[in-house]
Amino acid sequence: MYVGIDLGTSAMKLLLMGADGTIHNTVTREYPLEFPQPGWSQQNPEDWKKALFEGLPELLKGFDASKVAGIGCGGQMHGLVVLDENDNVIRPAILWNDGRTAKQVDYLNNEIGKDKLSALTANIAFAGFTAPKILWMKENEPENFGKIAKIMLPKDYINYILTGVHSCDYSDASGMLLLDVERKVWSKEMLDICGITEAQMPTLFESYDCIGTVKPDIAAKLGIPGTVKVVAGAGDNAAAAVGTGVVGEGGCNISLGTSGTVFISSEKFGVDPNNALHAFAHADGGWHLMGCMLSAASCNKWLMEDILKTKDYGFEQMPITDDKLGENHVFFLPYLMGERSPINDTNARGTFIGMTMDTDRSDMVQAVLEGVAFAIRDSVEVARSLGIEINSSKICGGGAKSPLWKRIFANVLNAELEVPVSEQGPGMGGAMLSMVACGEYESVKACCEKLCAVADVVKPEPELVAKYEARYQQFQKIYPAVKNLFPEIQ
Numbered sequence: 001m002y003v004g005i006d007l008g009t010s011a012m013k014l015l016l017m018g019a020d021g022t023i024h025n026t027v028t029r030e031y032p033l034e035f036p037q038p039g040w041s042q043q044n045p046e047d048w049k050k051a052l053f054e055g056l057p058e059l060l061k062g063f064d065a066s067k068v069a070g071i072g073c074g075g076q077m078h079g080l081v082v083l084d085e086n087d088n089v090i091r092p093a094i095l096w097n098d099g100r101t102a103k104q105v106d107y108l109n110n111e112i113g114k115d116k117l118s119a120l121t122a123n124i125a126f127a128g129f130t131a132p133k134i135l136w137m138k139e140n141e142p143e144n145f146g147k148i149a150k151i152m153l154p155k156d157y158i159n160y161i162l163t164g165v166h167s168c169d170y171s172d173a174s175g176m177l178l179l180d181v182e183r184k185v186w187s188k189e190m191l192d193i194c195g196i197t198e199a200q201m202p203t204l205f206e207s208y209d210c211i212g213t214v215k216p217d218i219a220a221k222l223g224i225p226g227t228v229k230v231v232a233g234a235g236d237n238a239a240a241a242v243g244t245g246v247v248g249e250g251g252c253n254i255s256l257g258t259s260g261t262v263f264i265s266s267e268k269f270g271v272d273p274n275n276a277l278h279a280f281a282h283a284d285g286g287w288h289l290m291g292c293m294l295s296a297a298s299c300n301k302w303l304m305e306d307i308l309k310t311k312d313y314g315f316e317q318m319p320i321t322d323d324k325l326g327e328n329h330v331f332f333l334p335y336l337m338g339e340r341s342p343i344n345d346t347n348a349r350g351t352f353i354g355m356t357m358d359t360d361r362s363d364m365v366q367a368v369l370e371g372v373a374f375a376i377r378d379s380v381e382v383a384r385s386l387g388i389e390i391n392s393s394k395i396c397g398g399g400a401k402s403p404l405w406k407r408i409f410a411n412v413l414n415a416e417l418e419v420p421v422s423e424q425g426p427g428m429g430g431a432m433l434s435m436v437a438c439g440e441y442e443s444v445k446a447c448c449e450k451l452c453a454v455a456d457v458v459k460p461e462p463e464l465v466a467k468y469e470a471r472y473q474q475f476q477k478i479y480p481a482v483k484n485l486f487p488e489i490q
Contacts, residue, residue, distance in 0.1 A: 001067045002438075003056065004424070004431030006236070007075035007155045009033065009043075009095065009258050012051040014059045015424055016068075017431040019440050021451035023422060024063060029055040034092060039099035039338070039346075042092040045081055045157050052158060056222050068224050070434030071162065071214070072231040074239025074426025075155025077175045080133040083150040090144050093154060094133045097259070097294050099338050101132035102346045104139075108132060108177070112193060114275060120190050122181040122271050122279040123174075127338065127346045128294070131177035134194045151200050155233050163212035163230050168202040171238035174280035179204075181281055182269045205232035207239075207283035208436040208444055231430070231437040234283035237261050237290060239429030244394040244420045245452030247284040247445050252390050254409065254417070255425070256399025260296025260372060262341075262379045264289045264388060276342030276382045283433060284444040289388075291341035291379025296372050297399035299334045299350070303368050308361065317369075317404045319362035325408065326467025330354045330363045331475055332371030333482075341379045343479065347486040353478055369405050370468075373412040374475040380413055392416040395458075396423055411464040412472060419456040 001024065006013040011030040017023055029051035034042045060068070078096040083089060094100070108117060108125035117124050125132055130153070138145045152160065153176070156168050173179040173186075178194070178201070180187045186201050205211055210229045219226040233239065237255060241263050246253040251265040262277075267286045271279045282288040295302075304310055335348035352367065380390055395417045399405055410417045422428060432447045441447035 001063070001069065002431040002434045003059065003068060003071040004427035004429070004434070005052070005071065005073040005155070005158060006425055006427035006430065007048060007073060007158055008236070009076050009097070012048060012055055013427050014055045015427045015431060016059050016063065017428065019435060021422065023424060025059055026424075027055045027059040037100070041095040041098040043079070043095055044092050045089050045154070048154065048158060049161055052161065053221065056224070060223060065223050066225055068228050070229045070231060070438040072430030072432070072434035072437075073155040073158050073233040074236050074430040075153065075158070075172070075233065077153065077172055077235040077237070078128045078130050079154040080130050080137070081152040081154060081157045082137070082144070082148045083152065084147045085149040087150070087160070090147050091141065096128045097337050098133070099127050099346045101127050101136045104132035104135040105346070107135070117177065118271065118275055120187045121177050121179060123177060124275040124344070125177055126340050126344055128340060129175060129177040131190065131194055134196060138195055148196070148200055150202065151196065152202055156202055159211060159230055159233065162214050162218055164215050165212045166202040167205055167211040167232055169205050169207040169232035169234055169283070170281035171207055171283045172235035173204060175235060175278065181279055181287070184281060206285055207232050207234040208433045210437040229434065229437050231434040233430050233433060235280075236426040237263050237292075238280070238283040238288065239426035239433070240396060241265060241288070242283050242429035242432050242444060242448060243422075243425055243427070243452070244396050245448040246394055247282070247448050248286070250388070252393035254376060254393050254395045256297045256372070256395070256397035256405070257425070258296070258298045260293040260376055262291040262376055262383065264383055264390070272382055272386060274382070277379060278341070283429065289383060291376070291382065293334065293372070293375050293379070294337040294340055295334050295350070296376070297397060299332070299336060299368050299372055300399065302336060303365065313402065316362070316365050317402065320366045320404060324366060326411070326464050326471060328363055328366050328370060328471070329356070330359055330367040331478055332364075332367040333479060334368070334371045334375050342382050345483070345486070347490060348479070348483070349486055351478070351482060369408055370412070370471070371475070372399070373409045374472055376409070377412050377472060390415055392418060394418050394420060396420060396425055406458045410458045410460045412468045414460050414465045416460065417458040418454045419458070421453040421455040
């Protein structure tokens with residue numbers, strides 16, 4: 001049996017999986033997020049450790065733990081985890097959706113220069129990336145910065161707890177702005193720019209490489225054999241792509257989680273000339289392009305729970321009948337945390353526009369669902385401009401549980417959406433990567449071919465496609481029209 005860990009932003013989800021893909025059990029352990037200042041987002045890595053030590057024994061309750069052969073983790077990307085010389089955590093991890101680094105991003109993109117960054121790392125600076133956070137810490141917390149012995153990413157801290165090894169895989173390392181993505185080595189020049197050394201960086205692995213076995217004391221504490229292999233794992237989006245079978249040339253996956261992503265896999269390295277999409281390594285040994293929006297399903301959660309004070313998502317979507325699709329005059333910009341792909345604007349904010357006296361609750365709910373779909377399409381259009389055909393895509397994540405939202409997406413994108421049989425995201429990908437490390441399958445691709453099946457296909461409807469095309473053309477004009485207002489009103 002194999003354990004997959006999804007180290008998410010709000011919870012750790014663990015799953016127990018057989019070599020044939022059967023999911024035997026799942027356990028979720030939630031933990032808090034800290035927002036010390038507007039736009040800041042951080043988390044205590046000790047909470048992840050606690051979730052692991054509580055969750056894994058519960059996952060294995062009633063099962064023969066001696067049969068566990070491997071563990072793989074897919075985790076939230078970009079988070080800055082810093083350890084001192086005794087491997088103690090120095091400060092709370094600064095997360096992927098943290099926006100405190102506007103000054104450092106500006107320095108990297110404008111003084112170091114986007115062309116140079118792209119040449120060194122295949123990417124430009126975004127507020128969520130790790131390198132700007134290191135520069136922020138250097139400038140604002142010099143005493144803590146001086147204590148840094150190891151720089152890690154969230155899921156790598158879990159792997160360190162299990163094995164004592166400071167590791168990182170290429171897919172997750174790609175989002176640090178410190179990796180030469182094409183050559184798969186740390187960029188010495190980027191490390192110099194950030195004032196750090198290669199000795200402070202973890203050892204690099206392919207996602208399916210075994211980094212070591214579980215330490216005896218940890219194995220005893222968790223109730224698993226000390227022979228359990230721990231795989232390097234992957235960033236959450238690459239792990240989710242493995243879990244949905246998006247590997248090799250030309251696969252596509254849309255993930256509607258807290259953040260939203262468009263993930264396009266490739267066997268060849270390639271960069272979008274405007275760097276509107278991220279160019280990262282993939283967990284299958286190849287590469288991928290990725291567009292990431294910071295608030296996706298979280299926009300809907302915000303409207304439902306914080307504004308409308310309800311958790312009955314299905315009930316709120318019921319009034320959005322067939323005749324309303326493609327006819328909504330209310331638009332929503334889903335930039336509640338600023339935005340990454342493709343606009344790269346930390347100042348952007350969520351915005352409703354087009355409301356009238358007869359606008360009702362359901363119009364606003366619909367506008368949020370459509371706004372997220374339109375914003376995902378912005379990234380899809382960048383990929384299409386590179387000559388990449390996207391006529392179909394897998395779709396996963398919490399938002400993909402809504403039949404209405406899937407239908408909106410299929411018609412906004414004019415693409416068939418395939419719903420996987422097993423919707424387990426990064427945790428399933430992590431477990432599958434551990435199977436490859438343990439020799440259960442010869443490659444990630446072979447594992448995907450065997451274990452990833454499609455349960456349902458949502459097809460675009462020509463009449464709705466045409467309506468949403470017109471709406472999308474209008475949506476595209478809103479952000480440029482209000483862009484300059486955002487810095488003024490903050």
